[in-house]
Amino acid sequence: SQQGEEDPQALSIQEGENATMNCSYKTSINNLQWYRQNSGRGLVHLILIRSNEREKHSGRLRVTLDTSKKSSSLLITASRAADTASYFCATDEETSGSRLTFGEGTQLTVNP
Amino acid sequence: DGGITQSPKYLFRKEGQNVTLSCEQNLNHDAMYWYRQDPGQGLRLIYYSQIVNDFQKGDIAEGYSVSREKKESFPLTVTSAQKNPTAFYLCASNSLLEGVDYGYTFGSGTRLTVV
Numbered sequence: 361s362q363q364g365e366e367d368p369q370a371l372s373i374q375e376g377e378n379a380t381m382n383c384s385y386k387t388s389i390n391n392l393q394w395y396r397q398n399s400g401r402g403l404v405h406l407i408l409i410r411s412n413e414r415e416k417h418s419g420r421l422r423v424t425l426d427t428s429k430k431s432s433s434l435l436i437t438a439s440r441a442a443d444t445a446s447y448f449c450a451t452d453e454e455t456s457g458s459r460l461t462f463g464e465g466t467q468l469t470v471n472p
Numbered sequence: 473d474g475g476i477t478q479s480p481k482y483l484f485r486k487e488g489q490n491v492t493l494s495c496e497q498n499l500n501h502d503a504m505y506w507y508r509q510d511p512g513q514g515l516r517l518i519y520y521s522q523i524v525n526d527f528q529k530g531d532i533a534e535g536y537s538v539s540r541e542k543k544e545s546f547p548l549t550v551t552s553a554q555k556n557p558t559a560f561y562l563c564a565s566n567s568l569l570e571g572v573d574y575g576y577t578f579g580s581g582t583r584l585t586v587v
Contacts, residue, residue: 395576395578401581402580402581403562405575405576408574448515450576460576461517
C-alpha cells in the first residue's frame with residue numbers, strides 16, 4: 361500500500377529558484393526519508409528526519425516534519441539543472457519494522 | 473568500494489519462463505529488500521529479509537520468490553505465475569543498527585521485459 365502522497369506530481373522551475381515538494385502520510389512513523397532518482401537509475405538517499413525532529417538541513421536541502429499534520433516538505437534552494445530528477449518520500453512506520461513505504465514521487469525539472 | 477550490485481541490467485523473459493534477478497551487497501547490511509517500480513510510479517515492496525534464512529512477503533509478493541542463504545545475497549525469481557512482470561526492479565539494503573541515519577542503499581536496477 362502507498363502511504364505517502366506527494367504534491368505536486370511534477371514541478372518545473374528555472375535554475376536558481378527554490379523547489380518545494382510536499383509529502384503526506386497516514387500512520388504513525390519512526391522516521392521519514394527523502395530519496396532522489398535520476399531517470400532509469402536506482403534511488404539515492406538524501407536525508408532522514410526522525411519523528412521527534414521538526415527540521416533538518418543538509419547542504420542545499422531543508423526538510424521539515426509536522427507529525428500533527430502527518431506531513432513533510434523538502435526544500436531545495438538555489439536549484440541547478442543537475443537537480444532534475446524524481447524525488448520520493450518514504451516512511452518507516454511504527455508497526456512495520458525496518459521496511460519503508462514509498463510515495464509516488466515528484467518529478468522536478470530545473471531549466472537552465 | 474562498498475555498494476549493491478544488481479545484474480543483469482536488462483533482462484528479457486519469454487511467456488511461461490522463470491527468471492532470476494541477482495542482488496549482491498558488500499556493505500555488511502542485515503536487511504535486504506526487493507521493490508518493483510512501474511513507469512511514472514513509486515516503489516512497491518515485493519519481499520524483504522532481515523536475517524539470513526528468513527524473509528517476509530511485502531505488498532505484492534504473488535508470482536515472486538526469494539532466498540537468503542548468505543548475508544550478501546538476495547536473489548529474486550520472477551515466476552511464470554507473475555502475469556505482468558514487465559517493470560523496473562530495485563534491490564536495496566540497510567543496517568538495522570540503532571541510530572543509523574543513512575537510510576537504504578539501492579542498486580542500479582534491472583529492467584525486465586516480457587517478449
